[in-house]
Amino acid sequence: MERRELLKMIAAATGAAMIGVPAFVYAQAPAPAAGGNVVFSADDVAKLEEIADTILPRTKTPGAKDAGTGQFMATFVSDCYTPEYQAIFHAGLADIDKRAGGRFVSLSPQARTELLRTLDAEAGRRVNSMAMATGDPNPNAVKPHYFTMIKQLALFGFFTSKAGATEALRYVAVPGRYDGDAAYVPGTPAWATN
Numbered sequence: 386m387e388r389r390e391l392l393k394m395i396a397a398a399t400g401a402a403m404i405g406v407p408a409f410v411y412a413q414a415p416a417p418a419a420g421g422n423v424v425f426s427a428d429d430v431a432k433l434e435e436i437a438d439t440i441l442p443r444t445k446t447p448g449a450k451d452a453g454t455g456q457f458m459a460t461f462v463s464d465c466y467t468p469e470y471q472a473i474f475h476a477g478l479a480d481i482d483k484r485a486g487g488r489f490v491s492l493s494p495q496a497r498t499e500l501l502r503t504l505d506a507e508a509g510r511r512v513n514s515m516a517m518a519t520g521d522p523n524p525n526a527v528k529p530h531y532f533t534m535i536k537q538l539a540l541f542g543f544f545t546s547k548a549g550a551t552e553a554l555r556y557v558a559v560p561g562r563y564d565g566d567a568a569y570v571p572g573t574p575a576w577a578t579n
Contacts, residue, residue: 425459429478433458435490436481437539439497446553449539452546458538470534477531504532 425433434455441449449455462474481489484500492500508530543549550556555576 425463430455430459432478432481432489433535435497436501436535437543439494439501440536440539441543447548449543452543452548454539454542454546457542457546458535461538461542462534466534470529473529473531474534477535480531501532504530505536508532508536 432455434450434453437449437454437458441454443451462471466474481500481504484504485492485496489497489500511530512533544554554574557576
């Protein structure tokens with residue numbers, strides 16, 4: 386699977402274009418905001434690990450925590466998001482703790498899943514309602530819901546990690562010949578390479 390295809394899959398899964406990708410792809414990351422809070426504490430990274438692991442838990446393949454997705458998310462936000470989007474992301478982390486009644490990491494696994502499903506539904510409604518209200522189907526015209534950002538980074542971070550690409554997906558560093566009529570066996574994972 387090529388990077389572009391992965392980004393398309395993430396956009397389809399979250400209902401929005403991948404946030405921060407232009408800066409990432411073209412190495413045009415904005416300079417950190419002066420006095421801005423772009424640094425993530427160890428608690429923030431641990432929270433991101435738990436959120437990502439709730440989205441992509443360990444099953445017969447590694448989960449997001451196994452891939453170090455929390456640290457990836459913190460680095461990506463610090464290096465690739467604009468100060469405006471960094472502020473949305475940080476406010477979102479605080480809102481998750483508030484909705485959790487204190488700390489997200491203290492919730493039971495079931496309560497974590499329910500909270501994230503609620504946030505995912507809110508994020509989807511925001512994209513859909515804004516597109517309908519403005520008549521603009523371009524998701525970039527709407528300020529993203531923070532959970533859209535979190536979910537995108539969890540998916541992107543996991544599936545581009547070694548654990549995600551080699552154990553959850555099929556990976557061949559240098560693919561062999563092209564076979565346009567390969568037999569599909571239901572239940573087999575997608576390819577991480579193209």
